[in-house]
Amino acid sequence: MSNFYKDWLARSAALDDRMKRARIVARATExxxxxxxxxxxxxxxxxxxxxxxxxxxxxxxxxxxxxxxxxxxxxxxxxxxxxxxxxxxxxxxxxxxxxxxxxxxxxxxxxxxxxxxxxxxxxxxxxxxxxxxxxxxxxxxxxxxxxxxxxxxxxxxxxxxxxxxxxxxxxxxxxxxDAMDENARRMAGHAHPNAKADKGAHRHAGIWIHSLIDGERYEWQAGDAIHVPPRMTHHGHFNDSDQRARTLRVEFGIRYFYEALWPGYQKIKDNS
Known part of the structure; x- marks a missing residue:
């Protein structure tokens, strides 16, 4: 039998390394x-x-x-x-x-x-x-x-x-x-106990939205998708054009399960 504990340590280190190099952008043209x-x-x-x-x-x-x-x-x-x-x-x-x-x-x-x-x-x-x-x-x-x-x-x-x-x-x-107005929901504090905290750049376990991720800029255009890796990644999304950009945000419930377990986790919003 192999040294299963040593194998687990190696898998943990490899996973951590892969998360740091994870792919971010899915191009509609590709x-x-x-x-x-x-x-x-x-x-x-x-x-x-x-x-x-x-x-x-x-x-x-x-x-x-x-x-x-x-x-x-x-x-x-x-x-x-x-x-x-x-x-x-x-x-x-x-x-x-x-x-x-x-x-x-x-x-x-x-x-x-x-x-x-x-x-x-x-x-x-x-x-x-x-x-x-x-x-x-x-x-x-x-x-x-x-x-x-x-x-x-x-x-x-x-x-x-x-x-x-x-x-x-x-x-x-x-x-x-028929959908709820998202801005109204956030300002009412439904997304977070502190309504003012639930906007701007933030971090959590992983979502998809259409970008400045861990300090690195990723260009996107209509039809592209942005993946925020599941590592409590700090990220923000910006529109540099002179036209309104509409994005679709996809969140999976598994994210909240791990956020609840993450020691010392706090949803942080940075409006700068």
Whole structure:
């Protein structure tokens, strides 16, 4: 038997070194697009498959051609944000309509499928934790039906949306116009006990937003994604252009689990 303790020490040191050299930026122009059983066109923005050091989380981008549907599958929890196109999703046997700016919550192990019904290709972002689920040996990815051209059967079976909520009361679909104002939420102190502390440059266990990270500047443009490595990284995000920039921030619940355990952890905001 090998010296397991020595091996653990070596793995710890190697992990610390990898985190210091972790990849930060995913360029929209450099994505490796592939066809999968689930999607006609799909690419990993941030995740192990794209060479990023994450906590087992993945951010992917996919397209659904006009008149097509995705495959039907089940896995761990997922958040889907629609960038373009219109259509509907069938999640656990219920219909939920979507359009640009819609975010969908897919509960753990819920069967789900998207159908593109508009005149433009649908484009969506998918945030999930399948690598983490596999890592703790609880993850399963079950492909129930392959992607394909839509024959209208799902629309006939699910002719209209009846609620934005699941039967257990959880919200499944949220349109941008119905979302809470983030600035108002922060100023009210919901994001942090000290409302004034929850803005500006800060540090925590790992998020994705679109950048000055640990003192190093990273340029970005529309369609790029920024990964803040899970090492309590100090970071801030800036708009140097003369136009308004809108960013999508993705946070995974695993981050809060580790922040609660981190000795002496304190969320620090620097407005300078």
């Amino acid at each position: 994505l490796a697009w592939i066809e999968t059983e689930q999607d006609a066109r799909s690419a990993v923005l941030i995740g192990e498959a794209a060479g990023f050091e994450t906590s087992g989380t993945t951010l992917a981008k996919a397209e659904v051609p006009v008149g097509w549907r995705t495959g039907r599958h089940a896995h761990g929890e997922e958040a889907i944000h629609v960038l373009a196109g219109t259509g509907f999703a069938v999640i656990d046997g219920a219909r939920y309509d979507w359009k640009p700016g819609t975010t969908l919550h897919v509960p753990y192990r819920a069967e789900h499928q998207l159908v593109s019904t508009g005149s433009d290709t649908a484009v969506y972002l998918s945030a999930h934790t399948i690598e983490l689920d596999f890592g703790v040996k609880l993850g399963r990815l079950i492909q129930l039906e392959p992607k394909g051209k839509d024959d209208g059967s799902l629309a006939r079976r699910y002719p209209k949306e009846t609620s934005q909520f699941a039967a257990d009361g959880r919200r499944i679909v949220l349109h941008l116009e």
